[in-house]
Amino acid sequence: MADLSQSAWITSLIEDFIANNPENNLENQTGEKAFENPLVGFAGGDDALFEDYKTHVGPFHWTPLEIFRITFPESRIEAGELTVISWILPQTSRTCADNRKQNRFPAERWVRARVFGEKINENIRLYLIRRLEGKGIQAVAPILSPLWSREISPQYGYASKWSERHAAYAAGLGTFGLCNGLITERGKAMRTGSVVARYRIPPSPRPYKNHNAYCLFFAKGSCGKCIGRCPAGAISEKGHDKEKCKTHTRGEILLGYIKENYGFEGPAKKGCGLCQTKVPCENRNPVRIQKNADCGTGQLDVH
Numbered sequence: 001m002a003d004l005s006q007s008a009w010i011t012s013l014i015e016d017f018i019a020n021n022p023e024n025n026l027e028n029q030t031g032e033k034a035f036e037n038p039l040v041g042f043a044g045g046d047d048a049l050f051e052d053y054k055t056h057v058g059p060f061h062w063t064p065l066e067i068f069r070i071t072f073p074e075s076r077i078e079a080g081e082l083t084v085i086s087w088i089l090p091q092t093s094r095t096c097a098d099n100r101k102q103n104r105f106p107a108e109r110w111v112r113a114r115v116f117g118e119k120i121n122e123n124i125r126l127y128l129i130r131r132l133e134g135k136g137i138q139a140v141a142p143i144l145s146p147l148w149s150r151e152i153s154p155q156y157g158y159a160s161k162w163s164e165r166h167a168a169y170a171a172g173l174g175t176f177g178l179c180n181g182l183i184t185e186r187g188k189a190m191r192t193g194s195v196v197a198r199y200r201i202p203p204s205p206r207p208y209k210n211h212n213a214y215c216l217f218f219a220k221g222s223c224g225k226c227i228g229r230c231p232a233g234a235i236s237e238k239g240h241d242k243e244k245c246k247t248h249t250r251g252e253i254l255l256g257y258i259k260e261n262y263g264f265e266g267p268a269k270k271g272c273g274l275c276q277t278k279v280p281c282e283n284r285n286p287v288r289i290q291k292n293a294d295c296g297t298g299q300l301d302v303h
């Protein structure tokens, strides 16, 4: 199989899952779909960014090779044989429209997309692994590893051994905003997932110069709309205060509100998403960068 058909095959598996699999639904009365058409990108297992993450996020953050060797200890493998397959699942326009109206707590569709949508995201990971294994290709979803855990980053506070957003950044799918969300060509109202496979696929280009390139605040010195959207005062010109965000989004008041108003539990450890909606980067990249022109390396440029 040629390189192009390898990436096309993987992309079509993820796209078909979202387009045709009945699992892609919000589990509400009408069974409406949870996510729009996905974006898919690829990063080389030997991409230097993954070593950079150890410096910037913390030494606990796995490289693709580390999680692969942990999962398949018998395999003799080099980082360059691996590919990180990453995808973006954009929230639907109805989910975003509902959350735009909210000022303190997330809308029901938003919560459903976080609770039931994450099950879909998990099932995409498992489905991809099955399809790859069907061709004799070993693959692992780092976030589903029993050894994956939350960690504390010396620089960024709450972190984990594998960040889906950092995998997506490496795969050319978007850059970070002032509120810490990943802004993609379909905006930052989305979920993201990844799988590491022993499968060589050409890496996707990273059409940005630094890790904040798609945020108007960093690129143009304007916007800051997510600051006013946060009901917890967790976003400022200094960035995202994870502790304040956590207090609001994991607090009993929010959980009680969800149970009382929507009739189900959760999300236990998720954001309220208000900063992801009713902002210029909700469903698009607000800083249009001409692709294939003036492309940067996408290396981390920490402010």
Ligand code: SF4
Pocket: 177, 178, 179, 180, 214, 215, 216, 217, 218, 222, 223, 224, 225, 226, 227, 279, 280, 281, 286
């Ligand atoms: S709302 Fe504006 S400042 Fe906040 S992340 Fe989006 S583009 Fe950046």
Ligand code: SF4
Pocket: 179, 229, 230, 231, 232, 233, 234, 235, 240, 244, 245, 246, 248, 249, 271, 272, 273, 274, 275, 276
């Ligand atoms: S998820 Fe909610 S609480 Fe957290 S930063 Fe965004 S708006 Fe604020």
